[in-house]
């Protein structure tokens with residue numbers, strides 16, 4: 001089989017940066033032919049000592065216009081994939097499937113005024129890509145990133161989020177953006193305290209954003225812990241905010257990480 005017949009390309013790790021003992025970011029080279037939409041994921045492959053390859057889905061953190069690819073990963077204790085991935089170092093090879101996929105993209109919504117992106121843990125990844133792309137800023141009046149972690153030290157990409165709106169190409173949209181960090185297992189200045197679900201139920205999330213959740217104006221993307229997604233979807237349904245399908249456009253799009 002020639003390289004062009006293969007379903008993946010071999011990319012080189014440019015940087016591996018630990019955030020906590022169980023979280024790290026990685027940056028790789030990008031094949032010139034690799035195309036994706038902000039919010040999509042790619043399957044990454046690592047080759048084990050026995051020569052077999054393990055594949056897992058990873059959301060792309062970097063934007064479609066970046067020359068590199070960036071990913072954000074958990075280390076699952078004894079996880080088949082992440083045990084291998086977390087051993088890789090700068091200069092090592094990572095396999096990247098040629099075809100990016102996923103439906104956590106802005107074309108899930110035909111309309112809407114306020115875009116809420118609700119994430120837990122590494123589920124923030126696709127939203128970072130969306131935030132760095134133009135489309136979201138042109139389409140929505142308000143863009144709210146909600147990012148829930150257990151402990152403050154697990155809040156990743158804080159520099160990127162802080163400097164995002166000072167980038168030349170986004171400066172004119174700066175008033176549209178709101179970042180709401182949530183830390184659930186300790187008090188942290190500047191962050192809300194309580195699960196996304198609790199903060200929706202008690203109204204604190206809307207209060208923090210200064211915006212109500214309404215079927216008319218709100219569009220929501222949910223990503224990360226599947227239980228958070230289930231629980232949040234139930235709450236949203238009670239407020240007439242429903243999954244957006246191609247045959248029936250709605251207000252909610254989701255991506256479960258496991």
Ligand SMILES: Cc1cc2nc3c(=O)[nH]c(=O)nc-3n(C[C@H](O)[C@H](O)[C@H](O)COP(=O)(O)OP(=O)(O)OC[C@H]3O[C@@H](n4cnc5c(N)ncnc54)[C@H](O)[C@@H]3O)c2cc1C
Pocket residue numbers: 041056057058059060071072073074076078079080081082083102121122123125255256257258
């Ligand atoms: C569409 C999609 C996109 C994904 N994007 C990312 C991403 O950008 N970053 C990332 O780290 N993972 C992501 N994942 C999860 C990823 O594919 C793997 O599950 C993860 O790398 C763990 O692999 P593993 O073989 O070590 O453990 P697995 O055997 O795959 O998982 C074991 C258990 O670990 C827990 N777990 C798995 N992934 C996570 C996670 N991300 N955060 C918290 N707990 C987890 C779950 O309890 C799971 O049952 C994504 C999954 C999907 C379906």
Ligand SMILES: NC(=O)c1ccc[n+]([C@@H]2O[C@H](COP(=O)([O-])OP(=O)(O)OC[C@H]3O[C@@H](n4cnc5c(N)ncnc54)[C@H](OP(=O)(O)O)[C@@H]3O)[C@@H](O)[C@H]2O)c1
Pocket residue numbers: 022074076120121122148149150151154182183184185195196197225227228229231
């Ligand atoms: N984070 C760590 O310190 C740590 C360290 C080593 C290993 N691990 C393991 O790694 C895995 C993932 O940990 P993680 O912290 O990245 O992910 P996580 O358990 O999904 O937690 C991330 C955020 O999502 C919230 N959340 C979880 N379930 C929710 C629900 N049903 N509704 C609303 N919010 C919800 C959590 O709140 P709550 O805090 O209220 O749950 C937390 O703020 C776990 O299996 C864990 O055992 C974690």
